[in-house]
Amino acid sequence: MKFGLKYILLLVILGVLFILDLSWGATYIPLEKVFGVFGSNACVNETIVVLGFRLPKAIAALSAGMALSVAGMLMQTFFRNPLAGPYVLGINSLASLAVALLMLTAGTGVAVIIDCGVPFAASVGAFAGLLVLLSLARKIKSSVHLLMIGMMIGFLASAIQSVLEYLATAAQVKNFILWNMASLSNVTEYDLVTFFVIVLVTCLSCLFLIKPLNAMLLGHEQASLLGVNIKVAKIFVLLATAVLSGVTTAYCGPIGFVGLAMPYMVRVFFKTTNHLHQLFGCMLGGACFMISCDIISNLPIFDNTLPINIITSLFGAPYVLWLIFKNKASFD
Amino acid sequence: MSLGDTKNTFQAQNYSIGYDVPVLQNISLKFSSPGVVGIIGNNGKGKTTLLKSLCGLLKPSAGKIIFNDTDIYGITNAERAKLVSLSFSSNHISFPISVYELVCMGRYPYTNHWAGLNQNDKLIIDEALELCRIKEFKDKFITGLSDGEKQKVFIAKLIAQQTPVMLFDEPTAFLDYSSKKYFFQLMQKIATEQQKIILISSHDIDFLTAYTDELVMIEDDETVVCGTTSEVTQSTYFKTHFTRV
Numbered sequence: 001m002k003f004g005l006k007y008i009l010l011l012v013i014l015g016v017l018f019i020l021d022l023s024w025g026a027t028y029i030p031l032e033k034v035f036g037v038f039g040s041n042a043c044v045n046e047t048i049v050v051l052g053f054r055l056p057k058a059i060a061a062l063s064a065g066m067a068l069s070v071a072g073m074l075m076q077t078f079f080r081n082p083l084a085g086p087y088v089l090g091i092n093s094l095a096s097l098a099v100a101l102l103m104l105t106a107g108t109g110v111a112v113i114i115d116c117g118v119p120f121a122a123s124v125g126a127f128a129g130l131l132v133l134l135s136l137a138r139k140i141k142s143s144v145h146l147l148m149i150g151m152m153i154g155f156l157a158s159a160i161q162s163v164l165e166y167l168a169t170a171a172q173v174k175n176f177i178l179w180n181m182a183s184l185s186n187v188t189e190y191d192l193v194t195f196f197v198i199v200l201v202t203c204l205s206c207l208f209l210i211k212p213l214n215a216m217l218l219g220h221e222q223a224s225l226l227g228v229n230i231k232v233a234k235i236f237v238l239l240a241t242a243v244l245s246g247v248t249t250a251y252c253g254p255i256g257f258v259g260l261a262m263p264y265m266v267r268v269f270f271k272t273t274n275h276l277h278q279l280f281g282c283m284l285g286g287a288c289f290m291i292s293c294d295i296i297s298n299l300p301i302f303d304n305t306l307p308i309n310i311i312t313s314l315f316g317a318p319y320v321l322w323l324i325f326k327n328k329a330s331f332d
Numbered sequence: 333m334s335l336g337d338t339k340n341t342f343q344a345q346n347y348s349i350g351y352d353v354p355v356l357q358n359i360s361l362k363f364s365s366p367g368v369v370g371i372i373g374n375n376g377k378g379k380t381t382l383l384k385s386l387c388g389l390l391k392p393s394a395g396k397i398i399f400n401d402t403d404i405y406g407i408t409n410a411e412r413a414k415l416v417s418l419s420f421s422s423n424h425i426s427f428p429i430s431v432y433e434l435v436c437m438g439r440y441p442y443t444n445h446w447a448g449l450n451q452n453d454k455l456i457i458d459e460a461l462e463l464c465r466i467k468e469f470k471d472k473f474i475t476g477l478s479d480g481e482k483q484k485v486f487i488a489k490l491i492a493q494q495t496p497v498m499l500f501d502e503p504t505a506f507l508d509y510s511s512k513k514y515f516f517q518l519m520q521k522i523a524t525e526q527q528k529i530i531l532i533s534s535h536d537i538d539f540l541t542a543y544t545d546e547l548v549m550i551e552d553d554e555t556v557v558c559g560t561t562s563e564v565t566q567s568t569y570f571k572t573h574f575t576r577v
Contacts (some may be wrong), residue, residue: 080426211440211447217427218437221389222420226493227413227441273429276446 003277006270009286014062017291021058022050025298026305034190052186056192059296062287063192064248064255067199069266069286070206072242073278074258078214078237079143085259086245090153092128095249096180097157098125103176104168118179119191119250126246130155133238138231143220181307182253184294195251202243203283206275209236213275255290257312262286262321268323289316340365340400340496342386342416342529347395349378349385354393356382358558361548363531365496366523368516371533371542372574373550379533380421382550383499386531387418390416399497413441417495419486420501421502421533428473431485435460437468438492457492463518479506487515491522498522500532504539512536516543537574541565 007234022034029046036042037050075084077101086092098121132153133146165173187195206213206264212233215223224230266281267273293311338355343362347424348354355378363369373379384390386397388404397404399415407415417438438460439453449457463465464484466575474482483506490498500519504512515531516539523530531548534540542546549557552573557564 077427082426208445208494211443211445214433214447215437215440217425217429218423218434221384222423224389224409225413225418226437227410229409267428272433273427274433274447 003270005160007280007284010281010288013330014284014288014291017056017288017295018062020094021291021295022054022062024295025049025054026300028300056187056189057184057294058291059192060187060194060252061290063196063199064184064252065258065262065286065288065290066203066283067192067248067286068255068258069242069262069282069289070203070279071241071248072261073263073266073275073282074206074209074213074237074241074244075259076217076263077275078234078241079147080217080219080263081143081147083260084147085229086241087254087256087259088147088154089129089133089241089251090157091133091150091152091242091245092124092249092254093154093157094129094132095125095246097161097253098122098128099179100161100164100176103179104164104172106172122250123246126242126249130242130246133242134235137234137238178307179253180309182255182309183305184252184290184308185305188249191251195247198247199244202240203279206279209233209240209277211315213237217273223318252308254309255312256309257316258286258289261316262289264320265323340527340529341398342497343398344386344392345352345396345398347385347392347397349381349390356550356556358395358552359555361558363431363529363546365527365529367529367546368519368523368544369531369546369548370544371531371548371550372535372537372540374552374573377550377552378554379550380501382442382548383418383501383531383533386497387416387499389418399523408442413493413495415495416492416497416499417490418499419490419501420502421451421505423482423486425474425482428475429476430470431472431474432457432461432470434474434485435466435488435492438489438494441493456494460488460492463491463522465514480508480511484511492552494526496527497529498531500530500534502534503532504534504536512539516540519543 014095017293019031019034023029023031027049029050033043033046037047057147063282071086075086075089076082086222089186099118133150136146136149165176212223215226215228220230245259261284262285263278266285269285270277270281293308293315297306297308297311341362341364344359346360349356366448371379371382391405402415404412404416404459425513425561435457436449439449439457440447442453443449448528459468465488466481466484466488469481474485477485483503487503504515507515519530519532520543522528532540544561546559549559549564549570557567
């Protein structure tokens with residue numbers, strides 16, 4: 001299949017999934033009524049459900065899927081390691097730690113402060129993670145060492161988080177665990193525009209990194225010999241990753257798996273490592289995957305909405321395993 | 333006039349290199365096009381360090397590296413990538429890049445942000461694939477190739493980069509006998525037809541002595557000897573270390 005057809009296929013799938021996400025949920029709303037909501041003869045209840053709840057959630061899923069997939073792609077290329085992802089760099093871990101500090105140490109009567117402060121704390125944590133990485137990237141040339149340092153930061157942040165959980169009250173721990181499972185419903189309508197615009201602009205700005213990213217697959221020295229200003233490229237790749245994973249953690253919580261698996265799925269689907277196709281593939285594929293997970297998490301067979309992190313791994317991991325075995329021969 | 337039509341010179345002037353401890357000190361080398369130059373020396377004596385330094389990856393602690401009148405450490409990576417290129421001795425790739433995509437990267441110094449190729453780039457890439465006899469597997473992924481096939485792909489990438497100075501670090505380590513012979517013949521042909529300066533570090537002494545115009549020999553005490561191939565092969569150090577008897 002030619003690249004154009006693959007893009008069309010992904011766009012069609014994304015459109016269908018987006019509409020299904022508006023239609024399916026705890027209450028089924030037929031498609032004609034979903035479309036009717038955008039018209040003049042809309043029913044009030046359905047308008048509230050579709051426009052007030054499901055549409056923001058679908059846009060949040062789309063944004064989070066794009067952001068995490070592209071962040072994963074950037075990290076895997078930067079470290080030349082298909083196992084890298086936003087998580088392994090410690091950016092998400094520090095964002096989670098900052099939220100843990102807020103949620104697990106604040107008094108029980110400050111729920112409003114916590115609600116408002118979580119995106120802020122996550123952003124501060126992600127930004128701190130970025131600063132640590134940028135300063136290390138200037139001194140440490142080896143990507144493997146940088147990857148290991150990122151992992152150690154992650155372990156350290158998790159350990160501190162565990163101590164905080166141990167010392168916190170049961171109610172505080174419950175709230176934090178729920179946040180840790182991630183949710184797409186917490187993004188307010190005002191934040192949604194900011195979230196979507198930041199993700200879209202950051203993803204599209206990666207178009208200027210296509211050549212450096214392609215060359216980085218051969219190693220940073222080889223990239224340098226092909227004319228890439230590797231110091232500048234490194235800073236922009238890390239900056240874009242921190243923005244994408246930080247803003248997603250800030251608004252939706254720490255969503256795992258997508259950043260690790262989606263770049264692989266896109267490589268298998270497009271059968272190329274050219275980052276022009278990888279970038280658009282990750283944006284479209286990540287959005288499709290996240291919206292699919294959102295649909296599954298809201299199916300009426302479950303009594304409540306399942307946390308998104310459970311769905312991404314529960315349904316995504318077997319699919320990736322199947323892809324690996326199916327494509328092993330053709331990728332060798 | 334293009335670079336390929338002129339007589340080029342590539343020289344190292346009183347330069348010293350090394351990581352924490354100096355490896356090679358106060359060396360002066362001068363090469364002119366067309367020329368195939370072999371670099372020989374025992375393991376760990378600084379052949380790779382010398383090549384990395386000559387291509388702009390490892391700044392010398394003293395002295396300069398000059399191409400014609402240009403100090404290669406005084407220009408940007410993008411400018412340098414059009415003058416000097418290097419093929420590494422080992423190339424570990426974890427991602428399934430196709431052979432064609434990898435050879436295309438040789439044109440990166442000449443392309444835009446999106447690495448778009450024009451008709452001329454495509455012709456150069458096709459020619460490089462043919463010269464290295466890898467056209468029949470250009471759609472295969474690099475991860476599925478043998479070490480020898482991978483080496484040919486990286487040689488093709490360097491040919492596609494079309495720099496007036498081409499550096500190879502052990503390019504024939506994984507090649508079979510006939511491919512080694514073909515590689516050295518090809519380098520001679522390219523150097524002569526396109527006015528290139530080609531430096532090849534290798535342990536294939538027989539091929540180097542047969543196909544190079546000059547030899548750079550790094551001795552055990554890190555003395556660097558440079559001369560015509562026939563001069564260097566007559567030296568006592570060469571006879572002691574690089575001949576069978």
